[in-house]
Amino acid sequence: MAGTGICCASLEEPIAxxxxxLSMVLIGHVNFLLGALVHGVVLRHINLHKQAxxxxxxxxxxxxxxxxLVGIVVGILAIVLSKNKKSKGLTWSLFTVSLTAALMAAASAIGLSVITNECPFDPTRIYSTTLILWVPLIVTCVIQMVFSARCFAVCISFLGLPCCPNRKRTRPYGRAINVVRPLKGSRPISQY
Structure with missing residues (x-):
């Protein structure tokens, strides 16, 4: 695993x-804080009743x-699971929460990236602040979606579900080749 980063390492190893x-905890916090800033700085100026x-x-x-918030929970579950990989309860918990986090991050990235041309609020200082905060929020949502999907995939591998082949298995349907050495004084096989 030396020389590989988080993106390339096999998550079946405890350190990876x-x-x-840890990365999911960090991304989840950044995602939550950016969302809170967008809500506090921008969305409090919008009158939701007048503008649909x-x-x-x-x-x-x-x-x-x-x-x-769900990304933070995924990170905590992944850290705990790295020390106790045999726990089926932790694996199923990470399985469901990481699937939920990946779907929510995808939904929020799509919802935030669809910005209409008609600005629902005063397009001066507030709109530029919104764009400055929305772009990193979209980026963190996409990163969280990818990391959550990787945690989901490793849970499928740990649980041995049929939709993901186990990497540790060798080829189950390979041919067995028996190598027989000739005995002393016997003729080689080509002479038979």
Whole structure:
């Protein structure tokens, strides 16, 4: 595993899974804080009752906030699972929570990246602040989606589910080749 980073390492190794968990905790916190800043700085200026289009921004932001919190839980579960890989309860917990986190991060990234041309609020200082905060929020949502999907994939491998072949198995349907050495004084096989 020397020389490989988080993206290339096999998460079946405990150290790589722990690093992924720590990364998920960090990304989840950044995602949550950026979502809170967007909500506090921008969305409090929007009157949701008068502008129906502004509801999309609020829903996407709430999904991003929740996605950040769920990403933190995925990171904590991955760290704990790295020390106790034989626990089926932890593996199933990480399986469900990482699937939820990946789907929520994908939904928030899609919802935040669909910014309409009609700005639902004053397009001056607030709109530029929104764009400055939304771009890193979209990036962190995409990173969280990828990391959560990797945690989900390693849980499939740990559980031995049929949708993912186990890497530790050798070829189950390979041919066995028997090598027989001739005895002393016997004729070689080509002479038979």
């Amino acid at each position: 899974l722990m690093k992924m968990g 289009r502004a509801m999309e921004y609020a829903i996407s932001n709430v999904v991003a906030l929740t996605s950040g």
